[in-house]
Amino acid sequence: MEKVTIIGAGGFGVSLAIIANQNHHAVTVWDISEEIVQAILRDGEHKTKLPGVPLPKEIGFTCDPQCMEGSNLIVFVVPSQFIRSVAQRLKPYITPQMVLVNASKGLEEDTFLTMSQVIQSEYPDNAVGVITGPSHAEEVGRGVPTTVVAASKNESAAAMIQDMFSSQTLRIYINTDPVGCEIGGALKNIIALAAGVCDGLKCGDNTKAALMTRGIHEITNLGVKMGGKPETFCGLSGIGDLIVTCCSMHSRNRRAGILIGEGVSPEEAVKQVGTVEGYYCCHAAWKLAQVHHVSMPITEQLYHVLFDGASAAQAVQNLMNRPKKREYEDILS
Numbered sequence: 001m002e003k004v005t006i007i008g009a010g011g012f013g014v015s016l017a018i019i020a021n022q023n024h025h026a027v028t029v030w031d032i033s034e035e036i037v038q039a040i041l042r043d044g045e046h047k048t049k050l051p052g053v054p055l056p057k058e059i060g061f062t063c064d065p066q067c068m069e070g071s072n073l074i075v076f077v078v079p080s081q082f083i084r085s086v087a088q089r090l091k092p093y094i095t096p097q098m099v100l101v102n103a104s105k106g107l108e109e110d111t112f113l114t115m116s117q118v119i120q121s122e123y124p125d126n127a128v129g130v131i132t133g134p135s136h137a138e139e140v141g142r143g144v145p146t147t148v149v150a151a152s153k154n155e156s157a158a159a160m161i162q163d164m165f166s167s168q169t170l171r172i173y174i175n176t177d178p179v180g181c182e183i184g185g186a187l188k189n190i191i192a193l194a195a196g197v198c199d200g201l202k203c204g205d206n207t208k209a210a211l212m213t214r215g216i217h218e219i220t221n222l223g224v225k226m227g228g229k230p231e232t233f234c235g236l237s238g239i240g241d242l243i244v245t246c247c248s249m250h251s252r253n254r255r256a257g258i259l260i261g262e263g264v265s266p267e268e269a270v271k272q273v274g275t276v277e278g279y280y281c282c283h284a285a286w287k288l289a290q291v292h293h294v295s296m297p298i299t300e301q302l303y304h305v306l307f308d309g310a311s312a313a314q315a316v317q318n319l320m321n322r323p324k325k326r327e328y329e330d331i332l333s
């Protein structure tokens, strides 16, 4: 039995806690919000994020960071824009022996670092890994068969993550390309937003298939320039996560995109849906595309819709009217 602390009592943090508890590990979930922790303790479930899923009494929920003492594994599952501040806030409680795991998806706005790189920059002496892939919390928490990857440059850290969270309903593959895995997980949110915009505009299945296929193409082009391996983008953290996010109503990115396609302003759509990580990531990815001289037409058009007031319908037209090309003309160039 290992001791695990999950940082963030949101939908995914609680789902991972349920799995670790089923695997007989000692699990505590820390959250910044006293209100959320008290509601979970009172209700015995997370009524807003995982309604109807009873939480085992052995899982601890607290706002006291002392709970981290003696943990073997710390899993960060807060929205990506808060990863650095939370990592800094918990400094007095994290020791170099603890394996640190990132489960959040995004890129840091100013540094363009992936979330595990942000954590590693705060904790240079710790082993750091990633858990990512097509895994909506609403399904993981209810035991729907799901597959993800545990990625780390440190194979024993990846194996530890695999051992702690593998279950009858969660199958975990080891991957040694954390950068590629995290770039896939972060950038798919941009394509999911764009897919939602097309749904809101009442485009069809052909359009969705086009967005997903050309979307993974541009994600791969940028990801490889940033040090990811090409094959990683064909795997669970790449095309796998892209498919689930573009097709599911569980995806907040897709839901925000639908509102934008229906005519709601991007700011209002983000306000209505809540955490829309693709909105922030689009900004970082578009800047990165320019730094690395990578063609990212979907990201570019979405950027203009989100931040320059461009019309969503015009963005679709702009994509359709690009100069004629060969399918693999710009791959890895």
Ligand SMILES: NC(=O)c1ccc[n+]([C@@H]2O[C@H](COP(=O)([O-])OP(=O)(O)OC[C@H]3O[C@@H](n4cnc5c(N)ncnc54)[C@H](O)[C@@H]3O)[C@@H](O)[C@H]2O)c1
Pocket: 007, 008, 009, 010, 011, 012, 013, 031, 032, 033, 036, 049, 077, 078, 079, 080, 082, 085, 086, 103, 104, 105, 106, 135, 136, 137, 138, 275, 277
């Ligand atoms: N929900 C999913 O299906 C899913 C699946 C895979 C990965 N993820 C990733 O996990 C991360 C968390 O997603 P979620 O859906 O569990 O989020 P959520 O919005 O359901 O919950 C986030 C939790 O983090 C807490 N938190 C802790 N410190 C915080 C701070 N400084 N500021 C704000 N909130 C703070 C909040 O109180 C909240 O309880 C995201 O990066 C997401 O991409 C989510």
